[in-house]
Amino acid sequence: MMRIPTTRPWSAEQWLLGGMVLALAATCIGLLLGPQPAASAHLIALALLIASLAAAFLMMGVVARTHRQMEAMLRGRASGEERAVEALRNSEAQWKEVFEHNPVMYFMVDATGLVLSVNTFGAAQLGYTVDELLGQSVLRVFAAEDHQTVQRNVAACLDNIGQTHNWEIRKVRKDGSRLWVRENAKAVRRQDDRLIVLIACEDITERKQAENALQQSEMYLSEAQRLSHTGSFGWHVASGEVIWSEETFRIFGFDRAPSIKHATVLQRIHPDDRTRVQRTVDSASLDGKDFEHGYRLLMPDGAIKYVHARAHAVTTPSGDTEFIGAVTDVTARKRAEAELHEAQTNLAHVTRVTALGELAASIAHEVNQPLAAVVANAAACLRWLDRAAPDLNEARGAVRSIISDGNRAGEVIQRVRALMNKTTGQMAPLDINEAINEVIGLVQHELQSHLVSLQLDLAAALPPVVADRIQLQQVILNLVVNGIEAMQPVTDRPRELVIRTRHDDAGQILVTVTDCGVGVATENAERLFDAFYTTKASGMGMGLSICRSIVEAHRGRLSVCRNIGPGTTFQFTLPLRQEDHGW
Amino acid sequence: MVIGRAASPSALANVEDPIVFIVDDDLSVRDSLSSLFRSVGLRNTAFGSAHEFLQQTLPDVPSCLILDIRLPRLSGLDFQAELARADIHIPIIFMTGHGDIPMTVRAMKAGAVDFLTKPFRDQDMLDAVTTAIERDRTRRHEARALANLRAAFATLTPRERQIMSLVTAGLMNKQVAAEIGVAEITVKIHRGHIMRKMAAKSLPDLVRMAQILGIKQASGGAQT
Numbered sequence: 001m002m003r004i005p006t007t008r009p010w011s012a013e014q015w016l017l018g019g020m021v022l023a024l025a026a027t028c029i030g031l032l033l034g035p036q037p038a039a040s041a042h043l044i045a046l047a048l049l050i051a052s053l054a055a056a057f058l059m060m061g062v063v064a065r066t067h068r069q070m071e072a073m074l075r076g077r078a079s080g081e082e083r084a085v086e087a088l089r090n091s092e093a094q095w096k097e098v099f100e101h102n103p104v105m106y107f108m109v110d111a112t113g114l115v116l117s118v119n120t121f122g123a124a125q126l127g128y129t130v131d132e133l134l135g136q137s138v139l140r141v142f143a144a145e146d147h148q149t150v151q152r153n154v155a156a157c158l159d160n161i162g163q164t165h166n167w168e169i170r171k172v173r174k175d176g177s178r179l180w181v182r183e184n185a186k187a188v189r190r191q192d193d194r195l196i197v198l199i200a201c202e203d204i205t206e207r208k209q210a211e212n213a214l215q216q217s218e219m220y221l222s223e224a225q226r227l228s229h230t231g232s233f234g235w236h237v238a239s240g241e242v243i244w245s246e247e248t249f250r251i252f253g254f255d256r257a258p259s260i261k262h263a264t265v266l267q268r269i270h271p272d273d274r275t276r277v278q279r280t281v282d283s284a285s286l287d288g289k290d291f292e293h294g295y296r297l298l299m300p301d302g303a304i305k306y307v308h309a310r311a312h313a314v315t316t317p318s319g320d321t322e323f324i325g326a327v328t329d330v331t332a333r334k335r336a337e338a339e340l341h342e343a344q345t346n347l348a349h350v351t352r353v354t355a356l357g358e359l360a361a362s363i364a365h366e367v368n369q370p371l372a373a374v375v376a377n378a379a380a381c382l383r384w385l386d387r388a389a390p391d392l393n394e395a396r397g398a399v400r401s402i403i404s405d406g407n408r409a410g411e412v413i414q415r416v417r418a419l420m421n422k423t424t425g426q427m428a429p430l431d432i433n434e435a436i437n438e439v440i441g442l443v444q445h446e447l448q449s450h451l452v453s454l455q456l457d458l459a460a461a462l463p464p465v466v467a468d469r470i471q472l473q474q475v476i477l478n479l480v481v482n483g484i485e486a487m488q489p490v491t492d493r494p495r496e497l498v499i500r501t502r503h504d505d506a507g508q509i510l511v512t513v514t515d516c517g518v519g520v521a522t523e524n525a526e527r528l529f530d531a532f533y534t535t536k537a538s539g540m541g542m543g544l545s546i547c548r549s550i551v552e553a554h555r556g557r558l559s560v561c562r563n564i565g566p567g568t569t570f571q572f573t574l575p576l577r578q579e580d581h582g583w
Numbered sequence: 584m585v586i587g588r589a590a591s592p593s594a595l596a597n598v599e600d601p602i603v604f605i606v607d608d609d610l611s612v613r614d615s616l617s618s619l620f621r622s623v624g625l626r627n628t629a630f631g632s633a634h635e636f637l638q639q640t641l642p643d644v645p646s647c648l649i650l651d652i653r654l655p656r657l658s659g660l661d662f663q664a665e666l667a668r669a670d671i672h673i674p675i676i677f678m679t680g681h682g683d684i685p686m687t688v689r690a691m692k693a694g695a696v697d698f699l700t701k702p703f704r705d706q707d708m709l710d711a712v713t714t715a716i717e718r719d720r721t722r723r724h725e726a727r728a729l730a731n732l733r734a735a736f737a738t739l740t741p742r743e744r745q746i747m748s749l750v751t752a753g754l755m756n757k758q759v760a761a762e763i764g765v766a767e768i769t770v771k772i773h774r775g776h777i778m779r780k781m782a783a784k785s786l787p788d789l790v791r792m793a794q795i796l797g798i799k800q801a802s803g804g805a806q807t
Contacts, residue, residue: 365653365680369609372678372701376615379705383622391622398618405611449608451656 014063021056025049105181107199109138111158113151116196125203127174143172157187157197168204180208222246229329235311237285237321251307251329253299270296270304288313288321294330306334341553366412366445370405377401429464432472432501432509432574439476440499443484450484450495457500465509465574467554472574475547475558479513479570482544486517486568493566508556508573516567520560547572601716602644605629606636606662607651607678612701616649619705625712633662641673645723647696647715649708652679652686660686663693672722674715678703732792735781743780744798746773750786751793 027049099106105122109115115133123130126141133140142150146169157165164186170178183201190196222245225231231248235241242260249256252268262281269277273295284291290312297305311325381398384391436458447454480497487495493516502510544558551558551572558572603620605627607613613629620627630636633654652659663675677690677698687698696718697711739747742763749759756774760767783789 368680368701369612372680372703373609373611373615375702376612376619376705376708380615380619380622383619383705387622394618394622398615401611401615401618405615408611449653 014060014067018056018060021053021060024052024056103202105199105201105203107138107197107201109154109197109199111195111197113138113154122201125173125179126171132174141171141173143170143178146170153183153185154197157185158195161187161189161195168208171201179203180205226250229332231327233311233323233325233327235323235325236316237288237323248327251305251327252297268297268299270298272296284311284313284323285321288315291323305329305331307331363412363442367409370409370412373405374402374409377405427466427468429466430469430472432462432465432467432511433458435469435473436476436499436501436511439473439480443477443480446481446484447497450488452484452487452495452497455496455498457498459501459503462501462503462509463576465554465576467574468550471550472554475550475572476511476513478544478547482570483513483515483517483568486515486519489518490516490566504573506573508575510571510573512569512571514563514567514569516563516565519562519566520568599644600626601720602642602646603627603712603716604636604646604648604673606631606633606648606654606659608632608654609651612651612678616708619708620712623709633657633659633665641671645716645720647674647676647712647719649676649678649712652677652690660689660693663690663695667693674718674722676708676711676715729795732781732796736792736796736798738780739777743773743777746770747777747781747789747793748798750774750777751790751798 027045029049100120102119102121104119105125106117106119107115107122108117115136115138118130118133120130123133126133128141138154139147139150149167149169153165153167153169157163164184166182166184168180168182171181172178180203181201182204183199185197185199187195187197225245225247229247229251231251232245233248234243240262242262242265243258244252244260246256252265254260254264254268266274266278277293277295280291280293290310292308292310294306294308297307299305306329307327308330309325309327311323314322314324316322377398381395381402384395384398436456440454440456446452476499480499483497484495487497496516498512498514500510500512500514502512504510548558551574554574556572556574558570560568560570563569603625605613605616605620607616607629608631610631613631617627617629628639633650634657636648650659650662654662657665659677659679666673666675674696675690675694676696677687678701679686679698680701690698696715697707699707699711736744745763746759749762750756754762756767756770760770763770777783778789781789781792783792
């Protein structure tokens with residue numbers, strides 16, 4: 001608010017000037033009116049008088065203006081001072097306001113730790129009023145176990161006056177609840193030479209909780225990665241920057257680093273797989289499409305690891321392509337698979353031997369039948385000849401039987417040798433029909449003795465399949481024997497077994513073995529292929545399980561289905577082309 | 584009777600001559616055995632299965648059965664058990680292509696005459712057949728004797744049966760008379776009838792018959 005004065009008294013200068021003018025005027029008048037006035041002198045004096053008067057008025061004007069200016073100036077200064085004081089007063093109130101209610105807790109404590117001052121916000125945050133804290137030890141708002149830390153921190157401030165220290169600590173509210181704070185503190189010397197410590201602290205509980213949650217989540221993630229042998233990675237294509245998780249470093253056997261060079265990674269990849277990996281990665285970086293591949297790592301100690309990696313392409317807001325992926329160490333799985341395969345091979349061998357053992361009884365029977373006939377016929381022949389009147393016709397008949405039985409025994413031996421002589425574990429092109437016929441030769445007796453009629457429906461001119469003959473024959477033998485056994489309880493209809501081969505639409509060879517036996521309940525159909533599952537009183541339950549492994553090792557499929565009529569059909573497929581075996 | 588020598592052709596015609604049955608699913612084996620038995624003059628009939636064998640009525644002559652242990656549908660051992668259940672007591676000789684001890688033991692325990700492993704010696708087979716037929720002949724003879732004895736016993740009156748049981752239990756005539764409350768002379772007359780009807784030559788002979796028939800001392804014996 002401005003105060004403008006309405007009246008202005010004359011200043012001393014104005015009075016002086018006025019006086020001087022009056023004096024000059026008096027002098028002029030005296031000269032004019034005095035004795036011996038000369039006309040010219042009177043005129044000069046009058047002129048001087050007028051000039052003086054003019055000068056005096058001029059001077060008065062100047063002085064009056066200056067005076068006004070100075071007055072205005074003085075008046076202005078006075079109001080500025082007033083405003084400044086006012087502003088200062090306002091500012092202090094504002095700052096006080098800020099200080100009291102700023103969401104920061106301010107404490108002023110003395111060297112012994114007594115609270116000299118605290119802002120309202122600070123006290124309220126801790127559930128106290130300001131008065132409750134003033135004069136109290138600051139330790140009151142800390143947990144007992146943190147008291148030493150507090151004392152140490154205050155001491156550190158006091159040791160380095162003017163230097164700011166900060167730390168994170170928990171505080172305890174009046175109600176006992178706790179909060180995390182970050183404190184900035186420094187010791188200063190007051191004018192009265194006393195040392196005080198100023199502390200500003202902010203509540204970081206939420207941040208701390210978030211931090212802890214993040215830490216825990218990271219720990220879980222890291223632990224999960226470690227447990228699952230799966231590491232994660234990020235790959236920024238444009239910059240070539242690769243970021244790995246801890247587990248990825250562990251899998252690749254590198255020390256942890258913020259980022260890693262692509263070339264370094266490549267060096268770890270098995271030389272045989274390096275080109276392929278490089279190609280996959282290159283093409284992915286070009287089309288920015290998800291990729292998945294498996295490869296080996298050659299570790300510095302010479303060990304080989306099998307890993308499987310999948311990556312998902314994402315486009316960053318800036319338009320760059322980035323891959324986010326996971327890499328899994330599948331070495332253990334690979335090893336287990338290899339061991340399983342070996343175990344299956346061994347088991348298949350054992351069962352083949354067992355099957356041959358079982359066949360041996362059958363073979364012995366098949367050989368001994370003609371042999372017994374030969375011996376008996378020979379004996380009979382001798383007796384016919386030894387008679388008083390030798391019966392040559394009977395003797396001839398006996399000898400003929402001997403010849404035919406001898407041949408029959410020879411054929412049996414040949415069939416067995418044909419089966420035994422085949423080397424195992426060799427994949428070679430073979431005619432499936434021929435393989436089936438060889439098996440049939442061996443089970444003739446089984447078929448006959450179980451009164452089973454066999455019907456062969458073999459497609460002509462089938463392309464050869466690449467397979468292990470012995471293993472395939474083992475599968476066929478198993479299916480045929482199963483079919484025969486399944487028909488054992490059947491008495492009300494002919495026991496018929498049908499073996500069919502086909503070249504199906506999918507370009508596979510299809511072999512089916514159909515019986516008209518007791519059939520399999522649908523719910524048990526799949527369990528038939530489980531190891532140790534059997535519906536027979538005697539039997540290990542390995543047969544079909546092994547058959548399935550054999551067929552699958554040939555990249556085919558073995559399945560079972562119920563017939564429309566009575567009985568069951570087992571069928572397996574064999575692909576004509578062997579594809580690459582990837583993982 | 585010993586087989587092994589050439590028998591006269593006329594022997595074949597005799598319906599009382601023994602007969603050998605052969606059951607084997609293998610035609611060659613059946614034919615060779617048939618030829619062997621014919622060459623020594625043994626009547627024989629061959630069948631492809633146990634079922635076929637059961638279809639025919641067994642002749643009332645000494646016979647034996649040569650059975651392959653491995654038969655379609657019904658094993659030789661099971662067939663043996665089935666015959667026993669049906670009260671057919673024909674002696675059995677087993678043949679097997681691959682004999683094993685448990686099988687042999689089971690067959691022999693069940694009364695088999697022999698167990699021959701293919702291929703077998705002809706003489707072993709003929710010896711086994713001789714043994715089997717002799718055993719059957721004896722069994723048939725005993726069966727016939729028992730049947731005769733039973734028929735004779737059936738002709739006795741109730742009083743005679745009572746007296747026979749007491750006499751064969753070792754009681755004197757006087758004791759028997761006291762036991763059943765008749766005169767001693769009456770007992771003597773009954774005893775005479777019993778001896779004649781039973782065709783017993785002596786008291787020990789009658790005691791043996793009583794044993795065979797399984798006669799025990801009549802209830803309410805001497806002590807009561």
